[in-house]
Amino acid sequence: MKISAKGRYGLAAMAFLARFCQANSPTTILTISENLGISKIYLEQVFSLLKHARLVNSSKGSQGGYQLSRAPQEITAWDVLSAIELPLTERTGSATGAAQEDLEKALASSVYEPLDTAIRTTLQSVSLCTIIEEEDRRKSKDNIMYFI
Helix, strand or coil, rough: CCCCCHHHHHHHHHHHHHHHHHHHHCCCCCHHHHEEEEEEEEHHHHHHHHHHHHCCEECCCCCEEEEECCCHHHCCCCHHHHHHHCCCCCCCCCCCCCHHHHHHHHHHHHHHHHHHHHEEEEEECEEHHHHHHHHHHHHHHHHHCCCC
């Protein structure tokens, strides 16, 4: 599985929204773009997909922007990536041809299907809250002062 730039930017933008979701005010694409260093035009494409997947709500006007549609602990990396990456897991073509149908089925059941399941399970276990907590943990780890 390869996550595209659009998928990585979508995860980062959603984590950014999750951090500020308590403010109860929409966040503009410009604010996200400036804070994350991601092209505004590119983010507009990403948010179009996220809105279509009902992961974010939008509001128009001078006070408009985007908000998470659900609590951060209810939105997983799987939700975000499956909204952006089409398809998230890709069915492989035949490796052996029709002459080796049993080998092809064995590969599917012992390699491809378990791999797809592991990817889905892993991404479904990571919520936006998990990402924010990991970021906080890393920030606090970097801010340790040593006194001699």
